[in-house]
Amino acid sequence: MDHHRAVVVGAGIGGLTAAVALHQQGWDVTVLERAAALTPVGAGIGLAPNSQRALDVIGLGDRVRELAAWQGDGGMRAPDGRWLARTSAKAATARFGGPLVLLHRATLVDLLISALPAGVVRTGLTASLADPGDDRRPAVVATPDGEIEAALVLGADGIHSTVRRALFPHHPGPRYSGFTTWRVVVPAPDRPFAAHETWGAGRLWGTQPLKDGRIYAYAMAAAPAGAHAPDDEKAELLRLFGDWHHPVPDILAAADPAGVLRHDVHHMPEPLPAFHRGRVALLGDAAHAMQPTLGQGGNQAIEDAVVLAHHAGREPLPSRALAAYTADRLPRTTAIVRKAARVGRLTLLSARPAVALRDGLIAAVSRFGPGLVLRGFDGIADWRPPTAAERPRVS
Template sequence: MAQGKPARAVVVGGGIGGLTAAAALLRRGWEVTVLERAGSVEPVGAALSLSPNALRALDVIGAGDRIRDLGAPLGGGGVRTPHGRRLFRTRADAASARFGGPMLLLHRAALVDALIALLPPDTVRTGSPATLADPGGAGRPARVTTPDAELEADLVVAADGIHSAVRRTLFPDHPGPVYTGFTAWRLVIDVPDVECASQETWGRGSIWGTHPLKDGRVYSYAAATVPAGGRAPDERAELLRRFGDWHRPVPDILAAARPEDVLRHDVHHLARPLPAFHQGRVVLLGDAAHAMPPRLAQGGNQAIEDAVVLAHHHTDLPAYTAARLPRTTSVTRQAVRASRVSLTANPVAVAVRNAGLVALSAAGPGLLLRGFDGIVGWRPPQAPYAAEQAGADQQ
């Protein structure tokens, strides 16, 4: 680091984790450049849920209240069978009371826009694929190259996704992501004159989720246990074949969708944890560090946590690894177990699963919510949090 100059960070990847890290490091006085391979940071059309753990982290960078205004509350629907029988009822108020805030759903683009608004102009360079040339070390900076420049940095933040090139450079012997056993479809559309509550439906080896967004559109997703690599000529037709006879509003949503509205991707995760989340002057965060199945809806939430914890430990990268590696390993394993339960295709296991959900519902929401205490109850190391400070100022 040059005498008298601010420390410089280069963030590889302009997704949610990378942008949050950029905003968090800027608040710590760093000079930050974000390199995004794509020509735009506008994410492909899908939504994500944010739980109180991530919202507390967003409070640290001054974005929590803005995101709360953009999101729609989740909950109140529960889980049904394909024929519509209710297995489990959720209560949004019970979750909010237990965890100190609501679960929210918003479009990824809305979150990205809110994060970019925290950054100075020209912080993000799109159309800039980056290669880690040197991870750096004591006494020497890290180096990142793009097609038209070489950048030196006191810190490189690798937020370049599940197929991270930086991760492969740092840990070439790691096996990388593996197929979870299921593929997923997503769509965000208008569904006129159809009432769509927030709920999931669990079948044999398949699920469907429906959640209204605050802007009136509906976010739906589906998953099915199939061999990797499969694609249909018309994915909407494939969804109709698999889910068209499920309870309403599933067929109504499919009737309103166009083939081009449907996105499909196989779901992968990092089954083997990395030995560390840092090497030299480089750190990994988000899917580059701990890609997980989406069944706990924690992928984006954990990336946001990573970012604010990194900013807290920005001068002590081993401390960042120590804080994040055990936690994200645990959350990933829980997400894998949740995927196996919800997407089991064995008829006996399905019957046992459904009976267990009915019993849990009868016992009340507290029993199920207790299992999420360790995930959603997390708080960032920075204090006071924005919301708590506001409350203290009013006293």
């Protein structure tokens, strides 16, 4: 066994971040991706200060911050345009050390790939876990090209992770949350607007600027699992949101029906007993899939990657390194999964009295200052990664 070899199953945001972090510590890393090419979906991702600080560990934090487009006011609105709560990039920076950075997923993937040597990422390969290994024998990953032995295997293969099922076959896995999401990227409308998230009755819409001048918009609505529009998803969005405040109608008018993405939201309300077994660790959605209501799915995957590399570099015994990783990450991510589910229930209230009470309480509390929206991220966006001084290289 090569004692410095790591195999990452899945080339998503978490898997690529882990690959970069391990490579910088001296590991020989291979990333196995079943897709034929790395072509991220046409959607944005919000990186909060917690994940920006994690990216500082691998030298990419400042490059991400340069892509920040949110400079002014923002907050929460009602469908008729009323502001329920206001905040700003300045307030976010004062509270957490930086604002939210919205960027296209393809941009983030390109940044991560640029930090890896050529040939590390191998696409078009379906990988499965053949043996998790232990302190005395390597883990084994099976591919169509043969088996690969590794000192460390990372399952970063998403919400329907085959690595997770191999490690914990009796865990119930992800569950449908009760709502679906849409995402679209369009040119900016002619009339200006403030970044916002708008809460309606059983529906939500968000509009955020990207640095390149485009707009990332997302929507949520309660729906049966597996449902689809009878015509196309742009038409469905028009039915649900077409009469909401500016800039929602302009964004929908600019959307290409073929570019509207729709996905049911699944999450894992029952936490795993651990994020590891043998020489194998799980990260991101494979470990703790969460609702997108806090915008923390990708952020937590990036945190996972940096913390895992930290422990893998400090402790030569995989049993101890990965147990420390589980101890660090399982309580934090379990709490965030549960909080995201609570926010999801609040967001998608549909009964008129409940919606009116919710909106009234938000508006009343917001009068005390611009921090209402931000306070929900206390304990999340203020997280800090292990310091560089605590991260010795693998020897």
